[in-house]
Amino acid sequence: MIGLFLDANVVFSAAYSTAGRAGAIFLLAQRGRCQLLTSPHALEEARRNIQLKYPERLRDLESIIPELRVTAEATPERVAWALAQSLPPEDAPILAAAVQAKADRLVTGDRTHFGRFYGKRLGGVKVVSPAQALAELMR
Numbered sequence: 001m002i003g004l005f006l007d008a009n010v011v012f013s014a015a016y017s018t019a020g021r022a023g024a025i026f027l028l029a030q031r032g033r034c035q036l037l038t039s040p041h042a043l044e045e046a047r048r049n050i051q052l053k054y055p056e057r058l059r060d061l062e063s064i065i066p067e068l069r070v071t072a073e074a075t076p077e078r079v080a081w082a083l084a085q086s087l088p089p090e091d092a093p094i095l096a097a098a099v100q101a102k103a104d105r106l107v108t109g110d111r112t113h114f115g116r117f118y119g120k121r122l123g124g125v126k127v128v129s130p131a132q133a134l135a136e137l138m139r
Helices: 008-016 021-030 040-053 055-067 076-083 092-100 111-117 130-138
Strands: 002-006 034-038 068-070 105-107 125-128
Touching: 002 008, 002 021, 002 092, 002 130, 008 021, 008 040, 008 055, 021 034, 021 055, 021 130, 040 055, 040 068, 040 092, 055 068, 076 092, 092 105, 092 125, 105 130, 125 130
Parallel strands: 002 034, 002 105, 034 068, 105 125
Antiparallel strands: none
């Protein structure tokens, strides 16, 4: 089964709306098409942003958390490696945790910092957008 490591923005999007791509990824995970992973760092970022922007969606976030396997935070060495990939300090722990968890894909909607890596493998993890992940799952 394919392991998808979700960035905070994907978890946020799924909590905000089940009708979008992120929500569809969660639905496919419920149907056994993939396993969803994230880190405590990413989950806390999603929670903080939901609380700040759409506090009425906090229950929706809490309802999807059981679908996620929350992995360990990345080691300082892995984060240093991710920083060396020219990622900003707030995004390096995401890539590092995905690599450490041996995820198949890192799913992120962050085109600013991860867009140049879409379709490429970093540390064995292929970086994809939610649309790319969904397309792969639908094949």
